[in-house]
Amino acid sequence: MTLIEELEARQQLKALVDNYAIESDKDNQDYYVNVFTQDCHVRVYFDNVLGMDLTNVTDLIAAYKNFGAAKAAVHMNGQQVVEFQDDTHATGVCYALAHLVNEVDGVDKITVHGIRYFDKYVKQDGRWLIAEREQYFVFSDTRAIGK
Numbered sequence: 001m002t003l004i005e006e007l008e009a010r011q012q013l014k015a016l017v018d019n020y021a022i023e024s025d026k027d028n029q030d031y032y033v034n035v036f037t038q039d040c041h042v043r044v045y046f047d048n049v050l051g052m053d054l055t056n057v058t059d060l061i062a063a064y065k066n067f068g069a070a071k072a073a074v075h076m077n078g079q080q081v082v083e084f085q086d087d088t089h090a091t092g093v094c095y096a097l098a099h100l101v102n103e104v105d106g107v108d109k110i111t112v113h114g115i116r117y118f119d120k121y122v123k124q125d126g127r128w129l130i131a132e133r134e135q136y137f138v139f140s141d142t143r144a145i146g147k
Helices: 003-025 029-034 057-066
Strands: 034-045 049-054 073-088 089-104 107-124 127-144
Touching: 003 029, 003 073, 003 089, 003 107, 003 127, 029 034, 029 057, 034 057, 049 057
Parallel strands: 034 127
Antiparallel strands: 034 049, 073 089, 089 107, 107 127
């Protein structure tokens, strides 16, 4: 991989995780077919305990739709570190904060999740996709907002 190819790949991988966040804000889980391989493997951990173990994008979309839409959502990605194994395989770590607003008993409450994604990427048909993801909810904090 040339330096220019590597820089282009890094830019594409950053756009991949950022578009995942943007579409998550829109509650558009159907978009995940553009982010994950069809046979992706996604494991989600809560307090370091495996809470979900999904083995294809269809099940991933259904599981995330099952959470229901937040009243408002903002997902913010921070640092992303990528290492290339070859021209079509890479690993990466991405840090994120997810802010979700929901109404509970007539009160708007915000939950902030600190998240780490450990990804394995693969380039298929000229596009980078997530083949495997370990998603860790490192912390969560919920409190009333507003008035």
